[in-house]
Amino acid sequence: xxxxxxxxxxxxxxxxxxxxxxxxxxxxxxxxxxxxxxxxxxxxxxxxxxxxxxxxxxxxxxxxxxxxxxxxxxxxxxxxxxxxxxxxxxxxxxxxxxxxxxxxxxxxx
Amino acid sequence: xxxxxxxxxxxxxxxxxxxxxxxxxxxxxxxxxxxxxxxxxxxxxxxxxxxxxxxxxxxxxxxxxxxxxxxxxxxxxxxxxxxxxxxxxxxxxxxxxxxxxxxxxxxxxxxxxxxxxxxxxx
Numbered sequence: 001x002x003x004x005x006x007x008x009x010x011x012x013x014x015x016x017x018x019x020x021x022x023x024x025x026x027x028x029x030x031x032x033x034x035x036x037x038x039x040x041x042x043x044x045x046x047x048x049x050x051x052x053x054x055x056x057x058x059x060x061x062x063x064x065x066x067x068x069x070x071x072x073x074x075x076x077x078x079x080x081x082x083x084x085x086x087x088x089x090x091x092x093x094x095x096x097x098x099x100x101x102x103x104x105x106x107x108x109x
Numbered sequence: 110x111x112x113x114x115x116x117x118x119x120x121x122x123x124x125x126x127x128x129x130x131x132x133x134x135x136x137x138x139x140x141x142x143x144x145x146x147x148x149x150x151x152x153x154x155x156x157x158x159x160x161x162x163x164x165x166x167x168x169x170x171x172x173x174x175x176x177x178x179x180x181x182x183x184x185x186x187x188x189x190x191x192x193x194x195x196x197x198x199x200x201x202x203x204x205x206x207x208x209x210x211x212x213x214x215x216x217x218x219x220x221x222x223x224x225x226x227x228x229x230x231x
Contacts, residue, residue, distance in 0.1 A: 033217035042221045086154050090216045096171050098156030
């Protein structure tokens, strides 16, 4: 099965930029999606198809994908951005195609 | 987006069975593929199972294949997850979720229910 690797944690000061990485073999060939989950809440899609932003998601959230790493970038970080972030792909070549990364806790200092 | 509400969670003994339901409202349920995702206490998201809009294609995570069965009833806007031979490691919140309407590849999930808690313990 395809494996996605995320760092357990990222810390960032308010107003700075947070970058959350998602590693996978030749991940550039896949569409990567990102979810935000705040404590006690349901996951929310923040980026789909590498870099598209659903309606209602601030422009501060952006995504990129190249080679073996996809990245979620949160610009001008706010206290309300503190959450767990998960990357996800659909591996259509697998019998078990749904894949989530283990998640990254973003802490706003 | 569609609105999703799960039910059917509860406490069950190891080896027991449980059937989860997810009722959809809003846009045409029959046009949406559907999925189940679970989250063990204090852990990350784990994809569990997926079914296409017409039930033609069904997939399972390796950890549940042979024990769980996903199904749907489009006439009743309902998604189900029959869980048999439950184990302690199946404990967690189970979410139903859906990709955008008429999405046919590279699925992502933009609609989520609030989740239902399954606890497997003696």
